[in-house]
Amino acid sequence: MAWTLPTALFFMTITGLLIVFSYLALRFPERPRMGVLRFETTRGDRLFVTLLGSAFINLAWLGLVGANQPYALILCLLYAAAIFRWA
Template structure:
């Protein structure tokens, strides 16, 4: 029988945990929390048909925004030598567009 003291925690020393990495995950958590609070305050969110011509909810639009932002950042890293702050600005504009028109 093994005891709790025999348990060894995984070694995460290979991960580059910087304040930027922590801020990234904190923002994702805050977005999900904010969407949950918004849903609690105003249930349903009136699904709508936008330029994609299929029904989307607020959660769908958040997912599309996050997925698109990931691709924007990956493309920025691969194709541009400029700072990632510009990719962040482009991602925020993309997210506003998704929530407005999709």
């Protein structure tokens, strides 16, 4: 894998998210909740589902459209907002 600036930013973002979510879990513990996914989820579960879904959205976008990848990012952000709100 080529260590370019976008690759480094990606891994720094994931690391930052893990640090923030670890802090939130320690500072503000939460109970699992039932959402539209029909299984109990915590913040960390929803983060995992969001990251996994975003990977599939980007792969599908790349395979179907092939260009204008920033639009896929917008779609991923909308997906993440929906998962954290309703799941």
